[in-house]
Amino acid sequence: MDRAQKSELVEALKQTFNETSVVVITRNLGMTVAQSTNLRNKMRDAGASYKVSKNSLALIALEGTPYASISDMLTGPTALATSPDPVAAAKVAVDFAKTNDKLEIVGGAMGDTVLDVNGVKALAELPSLDELRARIIGLVQAPATKIARVLNEPAAQLARVFAAYAAKEDA
Numbered sequence: 001m002d003r004a005q006k007s008e009l010v011e012a013l014k015q016t017f018n019e020t021s022v023v024v025i026t027r028n029l030g031m032t033v034a035q036s037t038n039l040r041n042k043m044r045d046a047g048a049s050y051k052v053s054k055n056s057l058a059l060i061a062l063e064g065t066p067y068a069s070i071s072d073m074l075t076g077p078t079a080l081a082t083s084p085d086p087v088a089a090a091k092v093a094v095d096f097a098k099t100n101d102k103l104e105i106v107g108g109a110m111g112d113t114v115l116d117v118n119g120v121k122a123l124a125e126l127p128s129l130d131e132l133r134a135r136i137i138g139l140v141q142a143p144a145t146k147i148a149r150v151l152n153e154p155a156a157q158l159a160r161v162f163a164a165y166a167a168k169e170d171a
Helices: 005-021 033-047 055-062 067-072 088-099 117-125 129-170
Strands: 022-028 049-052 076-085 103-110 114-117
Touching: 005 049, 005 055, 005 076, 005 103, 022 055, 022 067, 022 088, 033 049, 055 067, 055 076, 067 103, 076 088, 088 103, 088 117, 103 117, 114 117
Parallel strands: none
Antiparallel strands: 022 076, 022 103, 049 076, 103 114
8 A cells, every 4th residue: 555545545534523423443353354344234234334444544544633632543454443323333243243252342542531331332232323213203193193193082982973873773
């Protein structure tokens, strides 16, 4: 890799660090290509990304970003999981680490807040942004549904009374 390619990679990483909501640092302990591909696909499906990069280049890219405080975690064979959704990358990484002992969660950060392994696991247990949006929509729709039911109930009661009278007269 020549100097120009390294500077392009550093700029791409810096842009990623400035646009992301969460960074999860993982350690790869001999994952196969198929396992790495599987993890990348799961990350992509969740709207996250998973990149293996040289620690020296990642350290340069971290300078001047909100995630500069995680630089001491970049030792050994590490990879970075990032996502705009604060929960997606953590959730996929933790779920994958449960089924694959060759992936270790080192830590991470949410903006200026540094997370240890337990912090990343706690973050992974939170509902995703889409799940929260669905819950809010459900909460907003529930009162409207109840109002419609209350407004329709007197008419339904009248219809049942008329039906009862009609059935009584027919009998």
